[in-house]
Amino acid sequence: MSTQIPYATLILRWYDRHQRILPWRAKTGTIPNPYYVLLSEIMLQQTQVATVIPYFNKFIENFPTLNDLAEASLEKVMAMWTGLGYYSRARNLHRCAQEVAKQSGEIPKDYQALKALPGIGDYTAAAILSIGYNQPYVAVDGNVERVTARLFAIQEPLPMIKPTLAALAKTLNEGREAQERAGDFAQALFDIGATICKPKNPSCLICPLSEVCKASLEKIADILPIRQRKAEKPTKYGISLFIENDKNQILLRKRPEKGVLAGTLELPSSIWSEQYISIEQAIKETGCLGQYQEIGEIKHVFTHFTLKVKLFKLVSDLKLTQVAQDNMWIHSDELNHYPCSTLMKKMIAYSTKI
DNA sequence: TGTCCACGTCT
DNA sequence: AAGACGTGGAC
Structure with missing residues (x-):
């Protein structure tokens, strides 16, 4: 007892x-x-x-x-x-x-x-x-x-x-x-x-x-105690295009007013999706026709997902289709005057160094 | 050297 | 009611 x-x-x-x-x-x-x-x-x-x-x-x-x-x-x-x-x-x-x-x-x-x-x-x-x-x-x-x-x-x-x-x-x-x-x-x-x-x-x-x-x-x-492994954040993939003219201006466009990085400027980019799409498809999506060369991959962590972006640089003349009407040319020095995310600054800085 | 993460309160 | 807050410690 x-x-x-x-x-x-x-x-x-x-x-x-x-x-x-x-x-x-x-x-x-x-x-x-x-x-x-x-x-x-x-x-x-x-x-x-x-x-x-x-x-x-x-x-x-x-x-x-x-x-x-x-x-x-x-x-x-x-x-x-x-x-x-x-x-x-x-x-x-x-x-x-x-x-x-x-x-x-x-x-x-x-x-x-x-x-x-x-x-x-x-x-x-x-x-x-x-x-x-x-x-x-x-x-x-x-x-x-x-x-x-x-x-x-x-x-x-x-x-x-x-x-x-x-x-x-x-x-x-x-x-x-x-x-x-x-x-x-x-x-x-x-x-x-x-x-x-x-x-x-x-x-x-x-x-x-x-x-x-x-x-x-x-x-x-x-x-003990056992902790729930927090759900792995999904990874999304995208393609962004770095396009510079002879005045050292970069082609940018405005993101939609809703969603991630709403209303900020971005390099012309594909939709971020579950897997990489081809560069040909990204060109079609963005309407920025030309010859491109892959220059690297950028990783960026958001609260809800990780983003991997392949960067391509234009190496020929550019031809814009109608999809690309809202694009604007901005010199990298003027970028501070515009809403621009850390992600995009990162991508632009990377592209400019190449 | 960076990356991950704790676990109380407020919004 | 999920996410932000911020530092230091673990790896």
Whole structure:
């Protein structure tokens, strides 16, 4: 007969011996500073602890209280955020401080009120309530997701399984101990995720949960959580024609007002399709009759697809058919006066060098 | 040296 | 409601 020690007990026992010392963290037995918690949690969004530490210290030196932050200029706040990335966090943080200062001056103790503040979403609201106010919320971030997926050996892929993982994570603090030590419990989960249950090479041998962790027992911890391989972006193919006259002007035309690179200038080009078409067909499509020589291939990555374009250069006289009526001749130096995509600049620069 | 990617919030 | 945000770390 075996009795199962609750997860929360194992986690808290470990935390009492192995917790990290962090500048925003309250010393054991002391009341946390909710402003420190809020500031650190905003900084920790998408950013690692080691990166955040010097920024947090600098902010606390300059803005010891939330009121100081609210009264500071946005410029100063932005300047101090420099290098930390995701700058909308800094703008939102500043607005958040101002809203709190304007209201009660106290950071809300209520989930909905917190979420209504700029820059605070599900995760951060739960983190502030648990760590800052010792309320039994489970803040589910990527670390907690990973710990949960391993603890229960969840093999379905993210992001599909995200809601299930969040629901499971929220069962971890059941029991009197974790309810009473909500802040410690939340931070304990983060510490385990960061120092033991790492994304790669998890240290199951020294993990307080190893004997109850399904993934560890099945020796599959290192492959969890499984992520959906994001759909490969399709590749499209096109042919573009580089045509220069004796005044060093380049033949360009305007793309349609809708769709990719709407309304920008382009080299006369075939439609981008699933595979390369022949140069003869591209000539017919564009209406730019003549002899061409292939000069290279340009690769360009859009959000939704990768584009490969074969570049051809005109090596004979040009004869335009009616299809080509809208074409215009532009000198490459004048190009800046027209809307022209990076892709086209790339292609023109390449062609000009040849 | 570049390329890929993290996974919280906002729009 | 998919995509943008921006840095640093992994390969």
